[in-house]
Amino acid sequence: MANKRIDEPTGTETVGHEWDGIEELNTPLPRWWLWTFYLTIIFAIGYVIAYPAWPMIDRATVGMLNWSSRGELAKDMSAADQARATVREQLARIPIERLPEESGLMQQAVAGGAAAFRVNCVQCHGSGAAGSQELGYPNLNDDDWLWGGDLKAIEYTLVHGIRQAGDDETRMSVMPPFEGAFDTAQLDALVDHVLSLSGKAETNATGARIYADNCAACHGPAGGGDRAQGAPTLNDAIWLRGSSREAIKRQILQPRMGMMPKWEGRLDPVTIKMLAAYVHSLGGGEDFVEVAENPEAEVDEQP
Known part of the structure; x- marks a missing residue:
């Protein structure tokens, strides 16, 4: 101081x-x-x-x-659960083929399906749904559908799977092995004809005859495939197992056929419906077509 x-x-x-x-x-x-x-x-x-x-x-x-x-979080979570429950109730009531008529509900289904896809499907089809040609997992972004690409067909495939043992309604197709059925010249001629269907090679009479005798019954005379049998299209540029001569020869001699598990029992019906909506939205989805010839006939479950 x-x-x-x-x-x-x-x-x-x-x-x-x-x-x-x-x-x-x-x-x-x-x-x-x-x-x-x-x-x-x-x-x-x-x-x-x-x-x-x-x-x-x-x-x-x-x-x-x-x-x-914590109380605020609980309120927010409860509100979100209630909103999801309302959407799920609406999805449970609407037939999947009518889903595109409700644009808002369709957007909700696609968003929910995207989340379910990331959990259950990316392991095989990839995060971008591009699949793997090497492993035989289909690309879900293109417009080539083995069993049908409308919402109802996709939902059916998800429910029953492909070549799923124990399910009598699973998608099923079998290509017989032709190993030993052709000599080297005949096999080369057949591969030439298969490639010619998509403009990748010149056809020849021998290959065309072998194809007509052995392949046309399933794949069609012009290679257009047959969804009722699960026979793939051969006259486009989309190849699940590869379009090289070696890949085609291998598929003719020793066919490789994949399996997809059925999701019925693993996922609830609404989640499966949302997954179908998401896959359909990826770019290759087709419009649902009613049976027009007989109005009283039921729509085929396996288009």
């Missing part, structure tokens, strides 16, 4: 400290800063009273408002 004095240039009292001739002025705090500080103290006291603040052994004080972040 004895060292305090008034600084002549500023007229402010010093605090009495000196370091190498440098003294500290006892400048008062601005009034606005002091009032702000007092308000923060008042706010802190109000917050401690109204909200959880003081930690205890197994919980914190609840505060007069009885608010908690």
